Amino acid sequence: MSFSAIRTPLRRGVLSASFRPTATRSSFRKFSTAAPPPAPKSSNTALFAGLGAAAIGGIAYYVYVSQSDTAREAGTAVRGAAQTAKVAANFTPTKADYQKVYNRIAEIMDDAGEYDDGSFGPVLLRLAWHASGTYDKNTGTGGSNYATMRFEPESLHGANAGLVVARQEMEKVKAEFPWISYGDLWTLGGVAAVQEMAGPRIPWRPGRIDGFAKDATPDGRLPDASQGALHIRDIFYRMGFNDQEIVALSGAHALGRCHTDRSGYEGPWTFSPTTFTNDYYKLLFDEKWVWKKWSGPKQLEDKKTKSLMMLPTDYVLTQDKSFKKFAKAYADDNELFFKDFSAAFSRLLELGVPTGQFVASDAWEMKTIEEQSS
Known part of the structure; x- marks a missing residue:
């Protein structure tokens, strides 16, 4: 089935009785960074002609799931040769080239069939988040620059359980656009996920390189859902975020659900897990939350329907005085949430990337499929 044919029902979802949209797409565009002037046209055809034997030699690399870390390092070296050939061929990807990658991600995102709620969007967002959230400002290590979740043991860290699904889907895009780095691919996937699921514009720019x-990064750099406010601050302060940004980034839980075979937790946060809204915050304050009686890890469920869940790290947003102030503001104002999430998430995606690597001084706006079709 065509991805465009199912986009509308995916976005509509099943909204909670308390939720009423407070902002349309046009209402949050003003919070986005303006796109730069159009760059000279380029094409994948010109690239492939210049890559020659280097590209052919690297084909086996892109079958990600069947390779060892050693093979992936060899593949990175092959791509280094391919990069040299790319420069020799005078191929420099333009914004239009990255838009093609975005479009392909959006197509794959909506071609999820029976997976979860019919969209790969939430798991692609989680991949971008977890690939970037390993940054340590004190050591300058981690972040999205090297896309190190391709390697063990990072790929096996508990916080990354289930993300092999997202990485496998991104391999399909990588095979079609081998010139893009994994770091750029994964973060662009996060941008597409938010924007295509009715969220705000996320300013983004390419320039990440693949590492070895x-x-x-070591385990323990991503949030542990069973912990409280002190742990959350330790994790996010290490990345360089403040309390307001912590609460804004937590709003990513508007999308997706937990799985017992991955995190151990179970259930969606909202009634519309494929539509990006401030309903996550609204439900935190509007619903009565009780501890779920089950054999799994400690989590909360809504008393009324018992179909929604909140993690201990979610519920703390209503208990900590500083966090609560921002969470309540986002519950009351969807436009404010969109603006602040866009700024914080865009910065998250750039953690660990030296400024000199970016191809543009200002971030770009990628057009949604809907905008391009209209």
Whole structure:
């Protein structure tokens, strides 16, 4: 089935009785960074002609799931040769080239069949988040620059359970656009996920490079859902975020659900897990939350329907005085949430990337499929 044919029902979802949209797409465009002037046209055809034997030699690399870390490092070296050939061929990807990648991600995102709620969007967003959230400002390590989740043991960290699904889907895009780095591909996937599921514009720019297994980060750098306010601050302050940004980034839980075979937790946060809204915050305050009686890890469920869940790290947003102030503001104002999430998420996606690597001084706006079709 065509991805465009199911986009509308996916976005509509099943909204909670308390939720009423407070902002349309036009209402949050003003919070986005303006796109730069159009760059000279380019094409994948010109690239492939210049890559020659280097590209052919690297084909086996892109079968991601069947390779060892050593093979992936070898593949990175092959791509280094391909990059040299790319420069020799005078191929420089333009914004239009990255828009093609975005479009392909959007197509794959909506071609999920029976997976979860019919969309790969939430898991692609989680991949971008977890690939970037390993940054440590004190050591300058981690972040999205090297895409080190391709390697063990980082790929096996508990916080990354289930993300092999997203990485496998991104391999399909990588095979079609081998010139894009994994870091750029994964973060662009996060941008597409938010924007295509009715969320705000996310300013984004390319420039990340692929690293090696030696660059992988240690376990424990991503949030542990069973913990409280102190843990959350330790994790996010290490990345360089403040309390307001912590609460804004937590709004990513508007999308998707937890799985017992991955995190151990179970259920969606909202009634519309494929539509990006401020309903996550509204439900935190409007519903009565009780501890779920089950054999799994400690989590909350809504008393009324018992179909929604909140993690301990979610519920703390209503208990901590500083966090609560921002969470309540986002519950009351969807436009404010969109603006602040856009700014924080865009910065998250750039953690660990040296400024000099970016191809543009200002971030770009990628057009949604809907905008391009109209």
